[in-house]
Every structure is written in structure tokens, then in C-alpha cells.
Amino acid sequence: xxxxxxxxxxxxxxxxxxxxxxxxxxxxxxxxxxxxxxxxxxxxxxxxxxxxxxxxxxxxxxxxxxxxxxxxxxxxxxxxxxxxxxxxxxxxxxxxxxxxxxxxxxxxxxxxxxxxxxxxxxxxxxxxxxxxxxxxxxxxxxxxxxxxxxxxxxxxxxxxxxxxxxxxxxxxxxxxxxxxxxxxxxxxxxxxxxxxxxxxxxxxxxxxxxxxxxxxxxxxxxxxxxxxxxxxxxxxxxxxxxxxxxxxxxxxxxxxxxxxxxxxxxxxxxxxxxxxxxxxxxxxxxxxxxxxxxxxxxxxxxxxxxxxxxxxxxxxxxxxxxxxxxxxxxxxxxxxxxxxxxxxxxxxxxxxxxxxxxxxxxxxxxxxxxxxxxxxxxxxxxxxxxxxxxxxxxxxxxxxxxxxxxxxxxxxxxxxxxxxxxxxxxxxxx
Amino acid sequence: xxxxxxxxxxxxxxxxxxxxxxxxxxxxxxxxxxxxxxxxxxxxxxxxxxxxxxxxxxxxxxxxxxxxxxxxxxxxxxxxxxxxxxxxxxxxxxxxxxxxxxxxxxxxxxxxxxxxxxxxxxxxxxxxxxxxxxxxxxxxxxxxxxxxxxxxxxxxxxxxxxxxxxxxxxxxxxxxxxxxxxxxxxxxxxxxxxxxxxxxxxxxxxxxxxxxxxxxxxxxxxxxxxxxxxxxxxxxxxxxxxxxxxxxxxxxxxxxxxxxxxxxxxxxxxxxxxxxxxxxxxxxxxxxxxxxxxxxxxxxxxxxxxxxxxxxxxxxxxxxxxxxxxxxxxxxxxxxxxxxxxxxxxxxxxxxxxxxxxxxxxxxxxxxxxxxxxxxxxxxxxxxxxxxxxxxxxxxxxxxxxxxxxxxxxxxxxxxxxxxxxxxxxxxxx
Numbered sequence: 001x002x003x004x005x006x007x008x009x010x011x012x013x014x015x016x017x018x019x020x021x022x023x024x025x026x027x028x029x030x031x032x033x034x035x036x037x038x039x040x041x042x043x044x045x046x047x048x049x050x051x052x053x054x055x056x057x058x059x060x061x062x063x064x065x066x067x068x069x070x071x072x073x074x075x076x077x078x079x080x081x082x083x084x085x086x087x088x089x090x091x092x093x094x095x096x097x098x099x100x101x102x103x104x105x106x107x108x109x110x111x112x113x114x115x116x117x118x119x120x121x122x123x124x125x126x127x128x129x130x131x132x133x134x135x136x137x138x139x140x141x142x143x144x145x146x147x148x149x150x151x152x153x154x155x156x157x158x159x160x161x162x163x164x165x166x167x168x169x170x171x172x173x174x175x176x177x178x179x180x181x182x183x184x185x186x187x188x189x190x191x192x193x194x195x196x197x198x199x200x201x202x203x204x205x206x207x208x209x210x211x212x213x214x215x216x217x218x219x220x221x222x223x224x225x226x227x228x229x230x231x232x233x234x235x236x237x238x239x240x241x242x243x244x245x246x247x248x249x250x251x252x253x254x255x256x257x258x259x260x261x262x263x264x265x266x267x268x269x270x271x272x273x274x275x276x277x278x279x280x281x282x283x284x285x286x287x288x289x290x291x292x293x294x295x296x297x298x299x300x301x302x303x304x305x306x307x308x309x310x311x312x313x314x315x316x317x318x319x320x321x322x323x324x325x326x327x328x329x330x331x332x333x334x335x336x337x338x339x340x341x342x343x344x345x346x347x348x349x350x351x352x353x354x355x356x357x358x359x360x361x362x363x364x365x366x367x368x369x370x371x372x373x374x375x376x377x378x379x380x381x382x383x384x385x386x387x388x389x390x391x392x393x394x395x396x397x398x399x400x401x402x403x404x405x406x407x408x409x410x411x412x413x414x415x416x417x418x419x420x421x422x423x424x425x426x427x428x429x430x
Numbered sequence: 431x432x433x434x435x436x437x438x439x440x441x442x443x444x445x446x447x448x449x450x451x452x453x454x455x456x457x458x459x460x461x462x463x464x465x466x467x468x469x470x471x472x473x474x475x476x477x478x479x480x481x482x483x484x485x486x487x488x489x490x491x492x493x494x495x496x497x498x499x500x501x502x503x504x505x506x507x508x509x510x511x512x513x514x515x516x517x518x519x520x521x522x523x524x525x526x527x528x529x530x531x532x533x534x535x536x537x538x539x540x541x542x543x544x545x546x547x548x549x550x551x552x553x554x555x556x557x558x559x560x561x562x563x564x565x566x567x568x569x570x571x572x573x574x575x576x577x578x579x580x581x582x583x584x585x586x587x588x589x590x591x592x593x594x595x596x597x598x599x600x601x602x603x604x605x606x607x608x609x610x611x612x613x614x615x616x617x618x619x620x621x622x623x624x625x626x627x628x629x630x631x632x633x634x635x636x637x638x639x640x641x642x643x644x645x646x647x648x649x650x651x652x653x654x655x656x657x658x659x660x661x662x663x664x665x666x667x668x669x670x671x672x673x674x675x676x677x678x679x680x681x682x683x684x685x686x687x688x689x690x691x692x693x694x695x696x697x698x699x700x701x702x703x704x705x706x707x708x709x710x711x712x713x714x715x716x717x718x719x720x721x722x723x724x725x726x727x728x729x730x731x732x733x734x735x736x737x738x739x740x741x742x743x744x745x746x747x748x749x750x751x752x753x754x755x756x757x758x759x760x761x762x763x764x765x766x767x768x769x770x771x772x773x774x775x776x777x778x779x780x781x782x783x784x785x786x787x788x789x790x791x792x793x794x795x796x797x798x799x800x801x802x803x804x805x806x807x808x809x810x811x812x813x814x815x816x817x818x819x820x821x822x823x824x825x826x827x828x829x830x831x832x833x834x835x836x837x838x839x840x841x842x843x844x845x846x847x848x849x850x851x852x853x854x855x856x857x858x859x860x
Contacts, residue, residue, distance in 0.1 A: 047583060047852045052814070054792035064496040071850045083626065086583035105587065151515035153477060157535065195503035305652065403833070420501045422477045422516070 002078030005011035015344050017337075018099060018107055019276060020089050021115035024326050025309025034079040035371045037189035039105060043099070045088045047071055050138050051395055054404070057177060059266075060183035061149065062418045065138050066305075067404045068395075084327050089116075094302060111304045111340045114291060115333055116278050118271035118310035118324055121288065124301055127247035129196050132267035135176060144266065148184065149422045151263035152191055152199070159198040166204045169260060170253060172246055173210030174218065175361040178227050180266055181208040185234045189422065204296070206235065206258040207307055209242040216369070218323060219359050223369045226379050226380050230363040242365045244269075269361055271310060272322055278311035286313030287321065295351035306340065309333035314352060322354050326394075331355065362387045444469045444511075445774050447532040447538055447767075448529060448668050450519050451545035452479045452502045454756050455739025457592060458763030459543050464509040466771055471537060473529070475518045477501055479570050481825055483756055484834070485490060485683050486606060487706040489696075490570035490613035491579065491850045496567050497834045498825075519546075519707055524732060541734045541770045545763055546720060548701035548740035548754055557677035564698035565606060574696065578614065579852045581693035582621055582629070590758065596634045596644045599690060601674055602698035603640030603650065605791040608657050610696055611638040615664045621850065637690070639672040646799070648753060649789050661794040674699075701740060701754055708741035717751065718745030725764050725781035736770065738762040744782060752784050756824075761785060773852065792817045 019026045022044035033040045048069040054056050057063040088102040098108040120134030133144045148168070155164040168188075172183045185206045192201050208215075208231060214224040215231075215238070233283040243255040251261045273279055274289030279298060286292045290313035292300050297312065299305045308314070309329035314322040322328040332352060339349040350381050359373075360383070362368035368383035378386055395401045445468050450457045452474035463470045468601075480500040489491040506512040518532040527536040550564030563574045578598070585594040594688050600611040615636045622631050638661060640643075644654040645661075645668070658668050673685040683689045694808060701710055704719030711729060716722045721737035725745055729735045738744070739759035744752040754760040769779040788805075789814070792798035798813035808816055825831045 013833060047579065064494055064849060066494040066496075069851050071625065073621075073627075074850070076623045077626060080626075083628075084585060086580075087587065103587070149477065150516070157517065157533070191503075194507045195501065196507060196510075197503075198513075278663070420477070420498060420504065421499050 004259070015110040016041065016108065016110045017113065017115040017340055018043065018109035019115060020044075020099065021113075021311070022084075023052070023117045023309060024048070024329035025115035025117075025311070026113065027072070027075060028330040029115065029308060029337040030076060030082055032074065032334045032337035033341070034082055035428065036081070036179035038344065039339070040082045041073055041085055042076070042082065043085045043089055043101075043107065044072060045086075047073065047084070047086050048138075049075060051135070051391075051400075053303070053391060054140045055135050055138070056062070056180040058138065059135055059144040059180065060187045061145055062183060062187075064406060065142060067400060069138055070400055079201075092281060092305070094279070094305070099303070105142070107197045109347070110341070111306065113242055113336050113340075114281060114305065114307045114311055115309045115329070115336075116273070116276045116311045117329075118273045119185065119263075119276065119290070120267055120390055121270040121272035121274075123269070124265070125244060125247065126243070127252075128267065129246045131249050132171065132252075133209060134267045135180065136271065144264070146172060147264045148187065149191075149420055152197055153422070155199055155204075155263075156197045164199060166199070167260065168204075168206050168264050168266065168275070169262045169269060170208045170266045170268060171252075172270065173208060173212065173215040173224075173240075174239075174268060174270075175359070177208055177210070177268035178215055178231065178361050178363060181236045181238075182234055182362070182367075184266075185236050186233075187420075188236070188366050189384075190200075190275055195420070200238065201235075205237055205293050205332050207237045207262075208241060209239045209244065209254075211241060211243045213240050218370045219361070219369070220377065222377055222418070223361075223371055223379075226369050226377075227361060227363055230367045231279055233365055265324040267404075273311045274310060278307060290314075290321075293402075296339050296349035297332055298349070299430060304343075305335040308336045314354070314356050315400075323360070327357050328354060348417050360387045360390065388393075389395055431786060445540040446471065446538065447543065447770055448473065448539035449543040450474075450529065451547055451739070451741070452476070452514075453482070453545060453547045453739060453803075454759035455545035455547075455741070455763035455766075456543065457502070457505060458504060459545065459738060459761040460512055461769040462764045463487075463771070464506065465510055466511070466669050468511065469770070469775065470512040471515055471519055472506070472512065472755075473515045473519055473531075473537065475516075476568075477503065478568075479505060479515050481821075482566070483821060483829075485571045485824075486610040486613055488568065489565055489574040489578070489610065490617045491575055492613060492835060495648060497830060499568055500830055505799050507820055515706065518663050522707070522735070524709060524735070525735070527673070539734075541773070542735065543763070543766050543770075544711060544735065544737045544741055545739045545759070545766075546703070546706045546741045548703045548718070548720075549706065550697050551681070551700040551702035551704075552697070553699070555674060555677065557699065558674070558695075561677045561679050562601065563681075564693040565610065565696045567702065572856070574694070576852050577694045578617065579850055582618070582627055582634075583852070585629055585634075585693075586627045588717060591661035594629060594633060596629070596692050597690065597692045598634075598696065599637050599692045600636070600638045600696045600698060601682075602700065603638060603642065603645040603654075603668075603670075603699060604700075605646065605789070607638060607640070607696075608645055608661065608791050608793060610698060611636055611663055611666045611668075612664055612792070612797075614696075615661075615666050616681035617850075618664070621682060624848070635667055637669060637692075639668045639669045639670060639674065639684075641673045643670050646791060649799070649801045650807065651792075651810075652803055652807055656807075657791060659792055660797045664794055685693050696753070703741045706735060710713075711735065711737070720744075720751075724767050726779035727762055727782050728769070730778070734773075736766040738766045746784050755789075757787050783851045790817045790820065 051068040054068045098106045115380040122128035200218040215227045216224040246253040278291040279289040291307035310324040316322045335352045358372040360370040367388040441501040481498040483496045528536045552558035645657045646654040675682040681691045702709035702718040708721040709719040740754040746752045765782045788802040790800040798817040
């Protein structure tokens with residue numbers, strides 16, 4: 001057969017979009033690009049996506065790591081245009097248009113989305129980075145769980161000689177602090193009652209401290225009051241106006257000079273993007289190390305580099321920034337993807353507009369508080385079910401939803417078989 | 431009110447039975463002593479019981495750690511006479527009648543049950559202890575899973591430059607080796623097909639080697655032939671008559687001089703009690719470091735120290751020893767408990783008699799082989815269901831059974847969402 005007189009023109013290669021970070025923002029961006037005329041590579045140091053809002057449940061032995069983590073490859077298994085690369089990105093070579101990985105390899109991009117998230121902010125408080133326990137990765141959660149359970153075992157072993165007391169301190173009264181303090185109080189109560197620990201529940205204190213005068217400052221004052229009341233009812237000692245000035249191995253010190261011995265300091269005081277890839281993208285970065293972006297989420301000085309989620313100073317209107325929250329990450333990640341597609345089609349980009357879907361926090365079984373725009377405050381059992389439904393809805397993958405549902409149903413009916421395992425090797429590096 | 435003329439006599443304190451090890455033997459012993467007129471303390475380095483027969487499933491990402499582990503305190507939560515102590519036993523002070531723990535504390539006993547299990551046997555093969563990966567603890571399983579998944583990711587990353595080949599070698603053709611090789615072959619196939627790895631399934635080899643001429647030497651010849659046929663059908667390269675003489679970081683060498691490069695050497699070649707507490711109990715111990723016991727499972731030279739499970743040279747008739755199997759551990763643990771109760775009542779002890787309930791091994795989904803006394807060989811799908819039912823029956827705790835059932839149902843119907851997480855910190859110490 002004769003060759004065709006006019007061979008097909010060489011097909012234009014598809015643009016390569018590289019997304020660094022497989023969290024809410026990165027996954028949302030990649031999802032939006034699935035089956036679009038681009039080639040996508042998601043790069044992450046972990047091969048799984050972590051559902052951060054439920055990490056405190058892993059830390060307090062309510063859920064298992066696999067309940068809140070989902071392999072990134074599996075998320076995009078049915079999308080042929082999305083690949084995954086397991087690795088740590090060392091730096092961005094803007095001039096060559098490629099990222100450099102720690103293993104020495106490089107990946108070229110046409111568009112880059114930086115969605116590297118944030119880490120715990122220690123505000124230069126001495127000892128905090130070394131001794132306080134953050135809750136911002138699966139490894140953090142496993143380490144904290146080990147510490148909590150091992151502390152209870154140590155106190156039980158020592159209890160044959162003398163009555164033991166034990167204090168856990170949670171620093172920070174935002175959703176993470178409130179949720180962790182509530183769940184920790186439940187864990188202690190269940191562990192003592194069900195596991196036959198020789199400890200008196202009144203000797204085990206959970207203290208929640210914040211330097212502000214109320215909890216949940218991101219929500220309305222009634223929401224904060226409700227959370228404080230529910231936590232107090234659960235036996236949590238809530239203390240306001242307390243500034244931590246130093247953290248030691250098993251103690252912390254406040255601005256008023258008080259020193260409190262504690263089995264663990266749980267750090268829920270805030271997050272920062274400083275020290276991450278996002279922070280190194282530009283000459284100067286925004287507040288808390290977040291990448292400075294234009295209204296369309298493109299970097300101020302790079303036409304083909306975008307930033308989303310906690311790593312980006314996502315604008316809200318003219319003068320404000322969005323809070324570092326999961327809904328912002330999801331919406332901003334999706335927005336980056338849409339603007340990249342528009343740019344590739346030669347169309348103008350649109351500014352990012354955050355759609356506030358409300359805020360929620362749970363305070364133990366059957367108590368939660370949600371602030372829904374246009375509805376107001378939802379709380380109590382109704383709030384709890386709303387919280388559960390919303391989280392299950394967002395949990396990636398049907399099986400994870402089912403597993404979490406089973407675990408939560410168990411918890412709700414107070415059955416004793418939570419996964420209170422001390423996995424010895426969790427106390428080590430990330 | 432006047433004091434009673436004749437105060438009650440001081441009650442005789444209950445005898446204290448200390449059980450070292452919360453595996454099959456230790457848990458069976460403690461269960462038998464629940465609500466009996468003794469005080470019981472179970473001591474273990476982990477706060478959980480591990481269901482060892484399913485460890486290979488954790489290693490091949492079919493199950494999660496929490497599916498095969500169960501907190502020891504929770505197992506005995508309803509038995510007031512059973513306590514738990516989290517710690518590592520350093521030695522037994524026979525003269526003082528107490529055990530010494532690594533944290534410096536001591537626990538006095540009236541009767542001691544040593545049920546410390548066994549560890550992988552390396553037969554002094556150079557490099558084996560350092561580089562081969564055993565499968566005898568939850569930490570082993572997590573390390574192996576990380577290695578397997580990380581090897582696939584590394585090969586995928588390198589596959590952009592050149593076609594990559596990958597070999598995994600399983601050493602040992604007993605149940606653990608057969609089950610691991612089968613599950614590993616399935617994992618590789620699923621990971622490549624579902625996760626979009628850029629590897630050709632024919633480039634990823636799973637090799638099972640044994641120095642014997644057949645598989646499952648503990649079972650009948652037809653069972654071994656069936657297993658070999660099924661593994662071959664699943665793509666496993668089964669090689670007989672091969673002795674490993676050296677293990678390197680990413681390779682192994684055979685007696686015939688062949689050197690095979692491999693991403694992982696999985697060590698299922700046998701177990702030993704050497705180096706454990708059981709080994710140090712006596713001047714001389716039995717084969718593979720197992721404690722020498724009399725017919726009633728009491729140590730030959732100590733009237734109040736007993737040994738059970740893999741740690742003991744459990745006699746079978748006059749001249750034989752029982753194999754190191756879960757049913758032997760369960761029956762011997764229970765037997766120790768019964769003889770302790772008899773001794774405390776001043777009754778004579780009875781010799782241990784092993785009741786053979788048969789042996790089983792599974793070779794992937796829908797294929798298993800079981801040898802049942804009085805019935806003969808059961809294999810294929812029926813064998814698989816029998817295997818599943820039996821394992822679920824023995825899995826401690828209703829929730830664990832339910833979780834495993836769900837995971838297995840998923841697996842059976844080949845859904846893609848297995849927990850293929852690389853948890854970075856698992857590559858570290860025990």
C-alpha cells in the first residue's frame with residue numbers, strides 16, 4: 001500500500017502540568033484536569049492523600065491511619081492522563097521550567113501548581129519545635145497516639161507504688177485544638193474504664209489553653225461559648241488568656257511564670273508555609289511564608305507557576321486573605337486547574353472567588369457546632385450528624401467512607417474495641 | 431458499735447500467675463484463668479496481640495495493621511482478675527520468684543508462664559539477619575510492605591528512561607512462604623493494572639525458593655503439588671532444591687553460585703526461640719532454643735515455671751516435638767493454665783496431648799488447601815472459604831472480624847482500593 005500523499009501533521013504534544021502536593025488543593029487541581037487535553041503529574045513525598053480534618057481521630061485512637069489516607073495512584077487510577085511520582089521536590093528551576101527532586105532527577109513542566117500545604121507554626125517559642133507534638137501529618141498523628149497511650153501505660157505501671165496523676169495539654173483553641181481536647185478526654189475515660197487501668201479518672205487532666213479570650217475565633221462568639229461549655233462538661237479544663245513561653249520535654253511554661261508538668265504538649269496553635277517549597281518560590285513571600293499570588297492564583301512574577309491551598313496567600317477580595325482551611329484548598333486547587341486550561345486555550349483567566357460553605361467543629365460524640373452561611377449556628381446532635389455526613393462525603397474513596405462509617409458507628413454506641421495500638425516504631429522520623 | 435469478738439481470719443492472698451507474652455499461647459493461658467481464683471498479669475512488649483497467620487496480608491497491603499492486632503487490655507477488659515503490664519522482660523530471677531523488666535522494675539510471681547514465641551531463624555547464613563526481611567511481627571510486616579511498594583515506585587520513576595525489571599524472592603516453601611508469594615504476585619498485578627505503574631507485568635518476577643523438593647512439607651505431597659501448580663498459574667516462579675548461602679543488600683547468592691539481584695528477600699525459612707527469654711531460662715535448652723519442658727509443660731527443673739507455644743519444646747508423644755504452629759500454641763497455653771489451677775488445688779497434673787485439627791494454607795484469592803484429619807485434602811474455592819472462616823473465627827474481637835471480612839470481601843471481588851500506603855517511618859526499628 002502506498003504511503004499517504006500528505007502524512008498527518010505531527011500532533012502537538014500535550015502540555016505537561018506538574019502538581020506538587022497531593023493534599024486537598026493538589027488533588028482538586030488534578031481532578032479538574034482529568035480527561036482534559038493535558039498531561040498531568042502529581043508529585044508527593046507520600047504515596048497517599050491524607051484527610052487532615054480527621055487526623056485528630058487517628059491521634060486519639062478512634063480511627064486507623066488507613067481510614068484517613070488514600071493512595072494517590074488509586075484516586076486517579078481511571079484517568080489515563082494523570083500520573084504520580086513518589087518523591088520530594090527540592091527546588092524549582094524557573095528558567096529551565098523544571099522541578100528538581102531529592103533523588104537527583106528532574107521533571108519538566110509547562111505549568112506548575114504548587115500545593116505543598118503548611119506545617120505547624122511554633123512562633124519561635126523555645127522548645128516548641130523540639131518537644132511539642134504537632135498534628136499535621138499521618139506520622140504526627142501516629143507519634144501522638146503512641147505518646148498518649150504509652151503515657152497511660154507508664155502511669156499504670158507506676159500506680160502499683162503510688163497514686164499517679166497525668167496531665168495532657170493542648171495548645172490552641174481552634175477547631176484542631178477543640179476537637180483533639182474533646183477526643184483525648186474521651187480516650188482517657190474509655191481507656192481507664194474499659195481497659196482496667198489503675199488510674200483514677202480525676203487524676204488525669206486534659207487542659208486546653210489559648211491566649212485569646214475564647215475558643216474557635218474563626219467562628220461566631222456563640223459557637224465558641226458552646227464549645228467551651230461542652231468541653232467543660234466532658235471534663236476538659238479550658239483556660240483562656242494563657243501564653244506559652246517555653247516547652248520542655250515533659251513540661252511547659254506560661255507567660256505568668258507557671259510551670260506545668262505534662263505527659264504531652266499537643267501543638268494546635270497555628271500553621272505556616274515557611275520552610276516549604278512555596279516559601280522558596282519567590283524573593284519575598286506573603287504572611288506565614290505563603291506564596292504571593294495574583295487574583296487568578298498565578299504567582300505574581302511567573303506566568304506559568306500557580307499556587308493553591310495552605311501554601312498560597314489566597315486573596316479574599318481586595319485586602320484580605322482566605323484562612324488556611326480545607327474548603328479554600330479544594331476551591332483554589334480547582335481554580336488553578338481551570339485557569340491553566342483557559343490559558344492553554346488562549347482565553348483570559350478569572351479571579352478566584354471563595355464560596356464560604358461554613359465552618360464546623362466537633363466536640364466529642366454527639367456534640368458538634370457548625371456555622372452555615374444563611375442558616376446560622378447548628379449545634380448538638382444535629383451538628384454532629386451534619387459534621388459526620390460532610391466529612392464522609394469528602395473522604396476520598398468508597399471503602400474509606402465505609403470503614404470510617406463503621407468505626408464511627410461503633411464509637412457512637414460506645415463499644416470498646418477501638419484500635420488503641422502502640423506501634424513502637426511510630427516514635428521515629430517522618 | 432463494738433468490734434466483732436472474733437475478726438475474720440486474714441484472707442489467703444490469691445496466687446499470682448504472671449504470663450510473659452501476649453501471643454496465641456499467652457492469651458489462651460490468660461483466657462483459661464479468667465474468673466478463676468488467681469490473680470493474673472500478662473506482660474508484653476507490645477500492648478496488642480498480633481494475629482500472626484494474617485501478617486503476610488498486612489505485608490502485601492491486603493489488610494491494615496489494626497485488622498490483625500488487638501489491644502491486650504481490651505481482650506481481658508471484662509475479667510477483673512487479669513491485668514496487663516506493658517514492658518520488656520529482661521530476665522527471670524528464679525530464686526526470688528520474680529521477673530525483672532527493662533525499666534528496672536520487678537514483678538513477683540507464684541507461677542510463671544513463658545510464652546515469648548519465636549523469631550526468624552537465619553541459620554548463620556551471612557547477611558540474612560541484616561538484609562533479609564522476616565515476617566514475624568507487625569513491625570516486620572509494615573517494613574516489608576513499605577519496601578515492596580517503594581520498590582514499585584522506584585521502578586516506575588526509573589521507567590521513564592528505560593524498561594525496568596524487578597525481582598522479589600521469597601525464601602521458604604512453608605505456609606508463610608506460599609501465602610506471601612501468592613499474595614505478593616496478586617499485589618504486583620493489581621498495582622500495575624490499577625495504579626497505572628509504567629511497568630510490564632512480565633518484567634516483575636516473584637520467585638519462591640526452597641531447598642526441599644516440594645512445597646508445604648508439613649502437609650501431604652498432593653497438598654504441596656497443588657500449591658506449586660496454583661502458584662505457577664499465578665505467575666510465581668517456584669524453584670526447588672535451592673539453598674541460599676548469602677544475602678546482600680539487594681541480592682542473594684545460591685549454593686550453585688548463581689547470584690540473583692532482587693528488590694527484597696522475604697525470609698520465611700523457619701523460626702527459632704534462641705536469643706529470647708525462653709532460651710535463657712535453663713542451662714541447656716531444646717532444639718532451636720525452645721525451653722525444655724516435661725510432659726505437663728512445666729520446666730524440667732522448675733516446679734512453678736511453665737512454657738507454652740513456639741517458645742517451648744512441646745512434646746508430642748514420647749519422642750517427637752510439636753511443630754511451631756498456632757493451634758499448638760493455643761492448646762499448650764490453655765494446658766499450662768489448667769495445670770497451674772490443678773497444682774493450686776493440690777491435684778496432680780496431666781500430660782499435654784496435642785489434638786490435630788489439621789493444617790491450612792491459602793494461595794491467593796479463591797485457592798487454598800486444607801488437610802483435615804479424618805477428611806483428607808480440601809482445596810480450591812471450598813478450601814479458601816474454609817480458610818477464611820477459620821481465620822475469622824479465631825480473630826480476636828468482633829470488630830476485627832468485621833473489618834477483615836469487609837477487606838476480604840473487597841479483595842474477593844477485586845475492587846481496587848486496598849490500603850497501599852507507604853508509611854515512611856516503618857523502615858525503622860522494632
